Amino acid sequence: MGLERLTGSALCGFAKLITGVRATWRDNAPDARQRVYFANHRSHGDFLLIWASLPPALRQSTRPVAGADYWLTDRLRRYIAERVFRGVLIDRSAASRQADPVAQMSAALAAGDSLIVFPEGTRNLGDGLLPFKSGIYHLARANPAVEFVPVWIENLGRVMPKGSYVPVPLLCSLSFGGALQWQAGEAKTDFLARARTALLDLAPALD
Amino acid sequence: MNLSETLVAVFGGVFAVLAAASLVGAVLKFRLAPATPHAVIDNLNARLKAWWVMIGLIALAIWAGDGGVIGLFAFISFQCLREFVSLTHTRRGDHRALLWSFFVLLPLQYYLIAIGWYGLFSILIPVYGFLLLPISAALGSDTTRFLERAAKVQWGLMICVYCLSHVPALLTLQIPGYEGKGALLIVFLVLVVQSSDVFQYVWGKLCGRHKLNPAVSPSKTVEGLLGGVASSTAVGAAMWWITPFSPLQAAAVALVVNVLGFFGGFVLSAIKRDRGVKDWGSLIEGHGGMLDRVDSISFSAPVFFHIVRYWWVP
Numbered sequence: 432m433g434l435e436r437l438t439g440s441a442l443c444g445f446a447k448l449i450t451g452v453r454a455t456w457r458d459n460a461p462d463a464r465q466r467v468y469f470a471n472h473r474s475h476g477d478f479l480l481i482w483a484s485l486p487p488a489l490r491q492s493t494r495p496v497a498g499a500d501y502w503l504t505d506r507l508r509r510y511i512a513e514r515v516f517r518g519v520l521i522d523r524s525a526a527s528r529q530a531d532p533v534a535q536m537s538a539a540l541a542a543g544d545s546l547i548v549f550p551e552g553t554r555n556l557g558d559g560l561l562p563f564k565s566g567i568y569h570l571a572r573a574n575p576a577v578e579f580v581p582v583w584i585e586n587l588g589r590v591m592p593k594g595s596y597v598p599v600p601l602l603c604s605l606s607f608g609g610a611l612q613w614q615a616g617e618a619k620t621d622f623l624a625r626a627r628t629a630l631l632d633l634a635p636a637l638d
Numbered sequence: 639m640n641l642s643e644t645l646v647a648v649f650g651g652v653f654a655v656l657a658a659a660s661l662v663g664a665v666l667k668f669r670l671a672p673a674t675p676h677a678v679i680d681n682l683n684a685r686l687k688a689w690w691v692m693i694g695l696i697a698l699a700i701w702a703g704d705g706g707v708i709g710l711f712a713f714i715s716f717q718c719l720r721e722f723v724s725l726t727h728t729r730r731g732d733h734r735a736l737l738w739s740f741f742v743l744l745p746l747q748y749y750l751i752a753i754g755w756y757g758l759f760s761i762l763i764p765v766y767g768f769l770l771l772p773i774s775a776a777l778g779s780d781t782t783r784f785l786e787r788a789a790k791v792q793w794g795l796m797i798c799v800y801c802l803s804h805v806p807a808l809l810t811l812q813i814p815g816y817e818g819k820g821a822l823l824i825v826f827l828v829l830v831v832q833s834s835d836v837f838q839y840v841w842g843k844l845c846g847r848h849k850l851n852p853a854v855s856p857s858k859t860v861e862g863l864l865g866g867v868a869s870s871t872a873v874g875a876a877m878w879w880i881t882p883f884s885p886l887q888a889a890a891v892a893l894v895v896n897v898l899g900f901f902g903g904f905v906l907s908a909i910k911r912d913r914g915v916k917d918w919g920s921l922i923e924g925h926g927g928m929l930d931r932v933d934s935i936s937f938s939a940p941v942f943f944h945i946v947r948y949w950w951v952p
Contacts (some may be wrong), residue, residue: 451720453920592730599736602724602919636914
């Protein structure tokens with residue numbers, strides 16, 4: 432456990448050094464309550480920045496949800512995903528998967544942990560947000576007591592865009608918005624639209 | 639006085655002023671708001687704390703020699719460029735141009751200053767950077783708002799790297815009878831410009847009535863500007879003895895530098911307004927980002943450099 436923690440802190444320190452990341456908590460504060468942080472997805476480092484921006488006491492009980500196809504391909508990634516961040520790894524291809532992703536995430540919540548999810552489902556190469564996958568709706572409906580906190584990650588997609596190997600040392604910022612919860616009877620499209628709007632509201636204006 | 643005696647006298651004086659100001663800040667805090675937050679006093683104390691660090695860093699850099707000063711300003715340029723590019727929207731197609739800016743043009747500019755190659759460092763960014771950056775951005779095959787994006791990267795490099803690099807470039811000037819004392823010109827420039835910022839703030843708080851240009855900068859007042867420029871011109875005149883200038887010349891140079899410094903802050907305020915932010919960053923507590931602190935120096939440094947070079951270098 433000691434080595435994993437050390438690796439985790441080292442990765443956080445490195446991410447902070449490169450990106451000078453600054454977290455703003457709008458209408459919300461870091462809290463030990465059980466939460467699902469949902470964010471826009473532009474880079475493989477997204478969950479690391481969110482994790483690094485949480486107070487250290489909360490990090491140990493906050494687990495990123497990530498694609499098994501990417502994180503289980505080699506030993507280093509497997510170690511980081513499974514041991515350092517205790518990621519909830521999901522098989523993204525519906526055809527081959529054995530476990531139901533929503534059940535996997537709910538099990539982690541039932542065990543008392545918080546989650547980091549990217550409801551776009553894949554990295555977004557453009558601006559704005561892709562349509563949300565429905566997983567976040569099913570998760571919210573199955574866990575109506577859990578708070579869903581939107582997190583907008585600014586600039587990380589520009590630090591190292593897809594296809595480039597050298598990062599530009601830009602400053603990144605994270606905005607944590609007000610929490611939302613599934614309301615009894617709320618339809619899938621309504622909840623997804625509400626969650627997506629809450630996230631987009633945190634984005635700075637594009638000129 | 640030789641160089642090190644002069645430096646000890648000047649920095650001793652500055653540290654004494656800072657110590658007195660910190661004492662006042664501590665007393666104000668103790669008397670008016672010992673336990674509760676107080677916006678103005680806390681901001682004042684945060685600013686003072688940052689001043690200690692900044693003046694300390696400049697003193698250390700000068701003590702370390704020319705390499706220390708060049709290294710310090712290279713780092714300041716790097717941080718400013720990060721802040722500038724982070725806030726101005728660039729696209730994926732600009733990635734290569736940004737790599738050139740951060741990893742080639744910035745280090746090269748400071749290297750040319752270190753070896754004293756005036757002919758090239760004075761045109762590297764405005765000529766070669768100007769041509770190279772749009773070429774590499776065009777190779778990124780993205781033409782959306784192309785001219786605007788090219789201008790943003792170019793502007794970031796001009797303000798944050800080219801202009802600021804003229805501060806350490808003062809070390810390369812060979813002034814008869816003033817050999818090896820270039821560091822004192824830097825001290826003169828930095829003290830005059832930064833004291834102007836402080837005096838504008840103080841005069842504005844004390845008797846600021848008429849807003850100068852609220853559309854660009856809501857806190858700047860006519861009284862603050864006039865009082866600030868007059869006060870720091872007097873500071874500049876009083877510092878003539880560390881420069882190759884006569885007292886009258888020192889006052890004139892300080893006046894020019896102050897007016898340009900004011901407009902540096904003014905222009906960068908306009909950019910911040912356009913981007914919808916108050917500060918460039920959050921690096922320095924009470925001051926915002928690095929660029930918030932050196933905006934006035936970036937506009938005054940090249941002009942100061944050329945005034946000295948034209949009239950004092952044979």
